[in-house]
């Protein structure tokens with residue numbers, strides 16, 4: 001079954017730059033997909049449209065049965081509760097410790113205390129940070145911070161986890177650890193994972209589904225493969 | 232239950248924020264305080280003015296005497312003119328025979344004197360008693376009536392009272408202007424306070440949005456913050472008017488100008504005014520923060 005379906009999607013920014021031209025594709029539930037392409041190829045734009053940070057100029061984007069392209073501003077939060085989002089720069093709150101950074105995501109959607117506690121600990125265990133719950137972000141390495149961000153993204157048990165260059169700031173070993181965590185989440189929870197990346201090594205090693213973009217156009221979409229086969 | 236959890240969080244955040252941006256909060260609170268003190272004084276004054284104007288309005292009538300021995304035509308003419316004046320609420324016509332009868336009933340001395348006056352040598356005059364709509368304009372109305380042909384004398388209330396009423400009403404107008412200007416300034420100050428709060432929490436807000444907090448959840452702490460500023464700002468004004476009015480009332484024993492003006496009793500008056508003041512404080516705080524949120528938090 002398809003979790004995501006794009007049909008004739010075009011995105012032109014207000015300044016006239018067209019980032020995506022006529023993109024149609026679908027992604028199955030439970031898959032692990034890399035989105036690759038050079039700088040400016042439209043990876044982030046694609047990702048942003050999935051969580052409705054940007055609206056497409058044309059076309060439809062169905063995420064979990066909802067046409068996100070038509071979603072009204074006031075309803076965006078309902079979509080966000082079904083997704084987890086991870087960025088290159090972690091986006092943690094510096095004044096909150098690891099536990100609080102993750103539980104924050106539960107609190108602001110009004111979850112109960114005991115439910116929050118249970119889910120936060122489970123998420124932190126999954127990313128392997130259960131022993132550092134009292135640390136503050138500046139007391140963690142980049143890889144650990146990113147794992148906190150991932151824990152925050154999955155704490156609400158979303159069906160879809162979207163990552164925009166989550167390994168962009170990390171060395172190859174830490175990057176691999178992060179991708180392994182994502183794979184683990186994909187396998188154990190059945191969460192669909194979409195990850196935009198530049199990292200050839202990772203894509204080659206993982207041999208997963210790959211969507212490659214170039215200058216805003218889809219140039220290939222393969223079930224299983226590496227980076228080089230697509231360019 | 233969920234709503235209470237969220238509200239608890241919002242209120243906590245709002246208080247934190249008031250103290251985090253302490254200097255700007257103080258500026259807003261001071262502005263609200265000054266505004267509300269002036270608003271409170273205006274309310275106290277205008278309610279009192281209204282109260283005693285109503286009191287004296289009851290006895291404030293214009294009495295119009297026609298010239299002696301006016302004929303039917305004159306009476307009809309004058310009645311018509313009076314009836315058509317815009318400030319005339321009601322009028323009551325008494326011909327001289329009725330006036331004579333009333334006076335006879337009032338005292339036995341009048342009774343004996345007037346007993347053998349017949350209609351021809353009754354020296355009394357036909358009269359109108361006129362109630363006006365707007366007491367401030369009573370002298371204007373009286374002057375207009377005086378000019379009507381067939382009218383001999385016009386009398387109305389104590390001259391001082393209507394001058395005072397006029398003075399009060401113009402003071403009131405100036406006060407309204409000042410209050411409105413102050414409210415506007417206050418709202419702008421609150422907008423700036425909340426703006427700064429929003430700015431200092433930009434990262435938090437973007438993460439909240441990311442993880443699916445509703446717009447309402449994101450906005451409500453800021454609106455509560457505005458309300459808190461309003462409530463804190465109304466504390467001093469309420470103390471001032473409560474104790475001030477009580478002292479004022481007791482000092483003058485409830486009356487001004489040798490019993491001419493009766494002051495409104497402090498209880499429950501000051502409680503009502505206090506309530507109005509808190510209400511205005513909260514409202515101003517809310518309006519300020521709501522518009523700041525709308526402008527700077529496009530969610």
Ligand SMILES: Nc1ncnc2c1ncn2[C@@H]1O[C@H](COP(=O)(O)OP(=O)(O)OP(=O)(O)O)[C@@H](O)[C@H]1O
Nearest residue numbers: 013015017018019038039040041042043044045046
């Ligand atoms: N907010 C924006 N306003 C205008 N143009 C934008 C905006 N965001 C991106 N673009 C443009 O759209 C094109 C695609 O950008 P996008 O960020 O999607 O690329 P990317 O594949 O993520 O690149 P990178 O690998 O460098 O992150 C670029 O030409 C970029 O300049």
Ligand SMILES: [Mg+2]
Nearest residue numbers: 043044045164
């Ligand atoms: Mg990008």
